[in-house]
Amino acid sequence: MVSNYSLNNIGNTLLSRGLLTQEQIKVIVKCQEHSNLLFGQLAVNLGFLKENALIKILSDMYLIDAIDLEFTYVNREILSLLDYETASSCRAIPFSLKGDHVHIAISDPGNLRAVDAVRARLRNRQVKFFLAKESEISRFLEIMKCSLESLEQDPLFLLNKIIFNAVEKKASDVHFEPHENFLRVRLRIDGILQVLQTVDLESWMRIRSKLKLMANLNITENRRPQSGHTRISIAGKTIDLRISTHPGIHGENFVTRIFDLADGVRPLSQLGFSKEDYTWLKTAISRASGIFIIVGPTGSGKTTTLYSLLKEINSCAVNIMTLEDPVEYQINGVKQLDLRDEGILSFSDGVRSILRQDPDVMLIGEIRDEVTAATAIRASLTGRLVLATLHASTPLEGLRRLVDLGLKPADFIPSLVGIFSQRLVRRLDHGEYQGRFPIVEYIYFSKQMRKDILRREDITTCKVDKSFSISATAAVENGLTDLEEIKRVMGDAYL
Numbered sequence: 278m279v280s281n282y283s284l285n286n287i288g289n290t291l292l293s294r295g296l297l298t299q300e301q302i303k304v305i306v307k308c309q310e311h312s313n314l315l316f317g318q319l320a321v322n323l324g325f326l327k328e329n330a331l332i333k334i335l336s337d338m339y340l341i342d343a344i345d346l347e348f349t350y351v352n353r354e355i356l357s358l359l360d361y362e363t364a365s366s367c368r369a370i371p372f373s374l375k376g377d378h379v380h381i382a383i384s385d386p387g388n389l390r391a392v393d394a395v396r397a398r399l400r401n402r403q404v405k406f407f408l409a410k411e412s413e414i415s416r417f418l419e420i421m422k423c424s425l426e427s428l429e430q431d432p433l434f435l436l437n438k439i440i441f442n443a444v445e446k447k448a449s450d451v452h453f454e455p456h457e458n459f460l461r462v463r464l465r466i467d468g469i470l471q472v473l474q475t476v477d478l479e480s481w482m483r484i485r486s487k488l489k490l491m492a493n494l495n496i497t498e499n500r501r502p503q504s505g506h507t508r509i510s511i512a513g514k515t516i517d518l519r520i521s522t523h524p525g526i527h528g529e530n531f532v533t534r535i536f537d538l539a540d541g542v543r544p545l546s547q548l549g550f551s552k553e554d555y556t557w558l559k560t561a562i563s564r565a566s567g568i569f570i571i572v573g574p575t576g577s578g579k580t581t582t583l584y585s586l587l588k589e590i591n592s593c594a595v596n597i598m599t600l601e602d603p604v605e606y607q608i609n610g611v612k613q614l615d616l617r618d619e620g621i622l623s624f625s626d627g628v629r630s631i632l633r634q635d636p637d638v639m640l641i642g643e644i645r646d647e648v649t650a651a652t653a654i655r656a657s658l659t660g661r662l663v664l665a666t667l668h669a670s671t672p673l674e675g676l677r678r679l680v681d682l683g684l685k686p687a688d689f690i691p692s693l694v695g696i697f698s699q700r701l702v703r704r705l706d707h708g709e710y711q712g713r714f715p716i717v718e719y720i721y722f723s724k725q726m727r728k729d730i731l732r733r734e735d736i737t738t739c740k741v742d743k744s745f746s747i748s749a750t751a752a753v754e755n756g757l758t759d760l761e762e763i764k765r766v767m768g769d770a771y772l
Contacts, residue, residue, distance in 0.1 A: 287316050290334055291326065301325045315385055318411050328410050336408050339386040345510040346372065346382055346413035350434075350441030361421045363398050367391035370409070370417045377402045382409035382417075432483035435476065437511075440518075442473060443535055444511055449576060453488075453531035455481060467703050467713050468576065468766070488531055492520040499529050506603050514539040517605060542606050545585040548578075549704075549714030551751070557742070558697070561721060562586050562664075567694035568657040570644075572669040572678075578701045578715055579666055580605060583640060586664060587611060590638055599640035600627040616642070625649040632656055641665040647683040654684075657692040671745075672696035672720045676736045690730050695721045700745070702758050702766050714757065716748040716767075 288305070291297040297305075297320060305319045312319060317335065320326040336343045351372045358371040358379060369391060373380035379402045381395055386408055396404050420434055439462055443451045448464035451473075455461075460481040462473045476484070489496045492505030504521040517536040522529045545558065561569055569586075571579045584606050591597055591610050602616035602624075612634070616627060624641055625648040631639065644650045644667045657663040669675040675696045679689055697719040703710035720741050722730075730736060749763045 287334065287338070290338065291317075291320070294334070296330055296334070297325055315411075318384075321411075328412060332408060332410060335386065339408070341386050341406060341408045344372070344380075344382050344407040344409050346370070346409050346417065348437050348440055348509045348511040348516075350437040350511075351417070356417070356421060359395065359398060361418070363394060364421060365418055367394050368411065368414050368418075369395050369406075370414055371399075372407075379404050381406050382414065383407070384409055384411040384414045432480040433487060435480060436484045436487055439473065440509075440516075440533075440535075441511060443533075444514065444516060444537065447537075448535060450535065451531075451533040453481070453484070453533070455525065455528040455530065457527055460484075465576070467710065468701060469703075485529065485531065488520055488533070489522075491518070494520070494522065500524050508538075517603075519603070536605050538606060542584045542588050542608055543581070545582075545589050548582060548585055550717070551748075554715075554717050554719075554743070554748075557719060557721065558582075558586065559589065561695045561697070561719075562590060562662070564662060564694050566657060566660045566662055567692045568654060568663040568665065568689070569694040570665050570667050570675055570696045572667050572672065572675040572696060572698045573700065574670065576701070577699055578713075579699060582697075582699065582715075583664055583666065584608065587638070587640060590662075595637045596635060597638040597640070598631045598634060598636040599642070600624060600631060601640070601642040612636075623649065625652045628652045628656060636661060638662045639664070643668070644682075650679060650682050650684055651688065654689050654692055662694075669698075671698050671718055672741055673737075673739060676739060680736065686730060686734060686736055690722070690727050690736075693722045693727070695719060698745075700766050702749075702752065702762050705756065705758050705762075710762070714752075716745060716752055716763075717743060718745045718748065719743055 288297070288302050292299065292302060305316060305323065305325070308319050308323070309316065314322065317326070317331045321328045321331055332343050349372055355371050355374045358374065359369065364370060367383065368385055369381050369383040371379055372382050379399055381404055383391065383406050385391060386406060392406065420431055439451060443464050446464060446466055448466050450465040452463040452465070452470065453460060454463065455478070458478070460476040460478060462476060463470045464473050486496055491507045494503045494505050502521065502523045504519070506517060506519045508515065508517050515538040517538055519534040521532050546555065550558065571583055573579045587597060587608060591608060597611045599611060599613045600616065601613060604613045604615045607613065614627060614631065616624070624643065624645060628641060628649065629652060639656060639661055641649070641653050641663065644653060644665050653663050653665055667675050667678055669678040697717065699715040699717045701713040702716055704712050704714050718741055720739055730739065745767060749767060752758050753760055753763060
């Protein structure tokens with residue numbers, strides 16, 4: 278237990294910060310006469326205080342880093358470093374082991390007896406303590422009650438393990454696919470789906486509910502597609518999860534896209550573009566006004582490229598604003614708006630709203646309809662550079678898509694800077710695939726080209742500056758990848 282001085286100190290701190298009242302403190306002290314719970318935990322249990330607020334106070338008071346254990350996967354060997362009796366009495370959980378250094382999560386860093394007891398049990402190792410929520414410590418203690426053989430059958434523990442493995446393997450997506458008698462879990466790594474494991478359907482029911490709760494989805498709805506997102510902390514990293522569901526004959530299929538925010542936004546020079554393609558992109562975004570569009574399927578890396586382009590443009594002299602659904606990566610100095618968080622109904626409404634903020638550069642997450650397209654084009658005609666994505670496969674299909682949305686070439690050609698598309702292919706390194714890089718196709722709309730298109734009123738006369746075929750052939754000839762990988766990603770049509 279924490280000393281009376283510490284308890285009073287915690288109470289006084291909570292009082293001084295306006296988190297508790299004198300009356301609430303009296304109630305907590307009275308309850309302590311009949312409970313062995315700590316002062317702060319009683320405040321949480323009584324509904325006087327949020328557990329996150331308590332963690333922040335304790336972290337400041339004891340100068341100890343806090344750790345979020347909700348999505349932390351701890352394997353059996355690490356968890357067994359402390360026996361259950363010691364872990365339970367000290368309210369402490371081992372969660373990481375690197376060499377002879379053990380990281381311990383503890384709910385009461387002021388309990389010196391508990392700290393000394395843990396150090397004594399791990400006397401041959403270097404121990405570092407982290408502050409964790411009592412509720413999360415309790416969850417791991419319940420897991421430790423299970424036999425080691427049944428430990429990884431706990432559904433929520435299993436979900437943590439799946440997400441942890443996906444992050445460790447740098448997977449872009451996790452697929453939860455129910456079959457008649459089991460659930461199959463697959464990871465997409467470097468564009469390839471790989472089976473991770475199977476899960477029994479009873480466990481899947483609990484995992485499915487947890488995923489829906491995380492993403493604020495309707496738990497009772499299983500006949501219509503849903504999508505949502507959440508942000509979690511796992512393995513010391515901040516991870517953004519975009520969760521989508523779709524009904525199937527054996528139940529809902531879930532796909533969870535993973536964005537490791539710890540990676541941040543990489544410079545354009547580090548995305549693997551050839552010198553020629555890098556120079557083309559730099560030239561395209563050097564325009565003071567106009568609209569630059571990136572097209573391509575999901576998973577082709579277009580969002581990563583867009584963010585890197587923003588990073589290239591970003592400076593104190595430029596007002597950059599984005600409209601996204603959701604915001605995937607945060608960029609210092611850029612004003613980013615999340616469509617859902619801001620309560621904006623559509624991209625077109627959002628564009629009209631942020632135009633009042635006098636932006637020099639705008640990023641529009643996706644052009645989905647005629648109104649959004651027309652609004653974005655009008656913005657680009659008023660001295661602003663607009664970057665956007667569009668649902669199309671190639672630059673020429675992007676042009677046709679704009680026409681399909683109800684626009685005439687005379688509406689968008691005058692402000693069109695360029696249309697860019699890319700695909701990610703696996704890189705060959707000493708005979709093995711290691712990572713990915715982009716092959717590209719693009720059109721730059723020079724002043725003369727725009728005049729020619731408007732004179733003929735025919736977008737089919739456009740020719741690409743560089744085709745996928747040329748880009749792919751160069752990549753193979755330079756030994757960056759092989760023909761088999763190009764065929765896998767692009768098919769035979771582009772060769």
